[in-house]
Amino acid sequence: MSEKRDYYEVLGVNKNSSADEIKKAYRKKAMQYHPDKNPGDNAAEEKFKEANEAYEILSDPEKKAGYDQFGHAGTDASAGGGGYSYSGGGGRGGFEDIFSDIFSSFGGGGGFGGGQRTRQRSNRGSDMKISLTLTFNEAVFGVEKKIKIKRKEECPVCGGSGAQKGSDVKTCDQCGGAGQVYVRQQTPFGTIQQVQECDKCHGEGTIIERPCDKCHGTGLENKERTINIKIPAGVDNGSILPLRGEGNIGPNHGSTGDLYVYITVREDTIFKRNGDDVYYDLPITYAQAAMGDNIVVPTIDTKIKLKVPEGTQNGKVFRLKGKGIPNVNGHGRGDQYITIKVEVPRKLTHEQKQILQQFAQVTGMDSHPEGKRFWARVRVEEKEKGPKKSV
Missing domain, CATH: 1.10.287.110 (DnaJ domain)
Known part of the structure; x- marks a missing residue:
């Protein structure tokens, strides 16, 4: 054919x-x-x-x-x-x-x-x-459902x-x-x-x-029926699944219409989806960002070790290729993106404050090149503007 x-x-x-x-x-x-x-x-x-x-x-x-x-x-x-x-x-x-x-x-x-x-x-x-609500995992990996x-x-x-x-x-x-x-x-x-x-x-x-x-x-x-629906892996919120021949039958021994299943996917507490890619924010401590660490992180189907190099900055994005959502057409999988969020302590003990003060004295300004460049630009701009005039 x-x-x-x-x-x-x-x-x-x-x-x-x-x-x-x-x-x-x-x-x-x-x-x-x-x-x-x-x-x-x-x-x-x-x-x-x-x-x-x-x-x-x-x-x-x-x-x-x-x-x-x-x-x-x-x-x-x-x-x-x-x-x-x-x-x-x-x-x-x-x-x-x-x-x-x-x-x-x-x-x-x-x-x-x-x-x-x-x-x-x-x-x-x-x-x-009809409408059908799925969990995040059901939409990602596919599922079979019985509906009335x-x-x-x-x-x-x-x-x-x-x-x-x-x-x-x-x-x-x-x-x-x-x-x-x-x-x-x-x-x-x-x-x-x-x-x-x-x-x-x-x-x-x-x-x-x-x-x-x-x-x-x-x-x-009118007849009530229970039918099985096979949801393919990778469907997304707003997808429509047509089931051919599962609608109303026509008069005079006519053919049957179709049944359209409108899919809604509930949001996940960790992962955010964009197409076949998934995203989430990974909180780490200041010490982990500064000294580096190997952190066990979740993917949609397993856990892996992520190497966070020393000096990692807040907002740094790591890409895990092929760890995203299966494409509904069978064209591989998307990627997973992890955004680093460095947590700054809100309350410090007396001992913690002393340690940080010692750290600040040891490091000095030279250990912060971005800050050093910023204040250098400020001084240049002030010099170009000249001294402030008294009113």
Whole structure:
């Protein structure tokens, strides 16, 4: 099986293209490769399908965000949960409006196309959204969770038909099962023909003589389910995990929508996260900073010895390469950054004060080059300004 092409390449746009630009590019491709314009051309048909697939993802903000971050893995329904995405809402991306325009250009009206094409009703179920809170460690290393959801499933009594047992579901005699009818109106400019939803079957194409007592003819019921979610290592606060086919089922034995899990990550008491990197402040004593020390420090998954050289200054940052958070796409790990915070004692004993005074007398000014340079600059500036004038 050949590898899928980049969706932006398929439509001839880029990641910064607006929704209108993506829609315009798709319309152009659909018009170019539509089977009605290329009868018997298998290559054109494949390109038409490819454009449809690309537009379905890029026209949906939620799916587009998942694709931008994770590529095809963020949209693949076979990926054991379907990849991972950020932000946005569901929807069909305006397909019906675009196809209506395309079909009209081939000589037809509305959604029928050429006067012969009946509208294919979308029976896809609606998407669902839930929130899930993780600890810092669960987000960093991944975890499996069981969650309870309530979703629409087929009614067990009527099997999703919406009709009582022994009752017929008949094709609507007004629209012939299309769910749509032509309506002609006389105007000063002539007769205008439009397509409208059939008012007899309400667009379903069928009529139920005796509705099911349990579901009242909808063919659906609300059901509580417990499902397993596998959270990948490296997800972050604000991530969205799409579970393909775990949403509501559509009417008339339609397909199921998706379930989007919005992830919130609680802050850790030690580590701060920025992308795949982690940060924290390491407090050390004045003596450790001055004389150096080997300090055992925590990382997100173990403890290591950090060599603090003598003379380490407050604010010094140490980098531990590859000790950060696993990348959610499997591209290695981030780094860990440790910032030194030298603690100055707030209260000193009489003995401690004497020792520090002795230390100050021994070291003198020469042991503090930064201070020496600072006061030298002060003296130069005062000399340049000249003596103060008395008022």
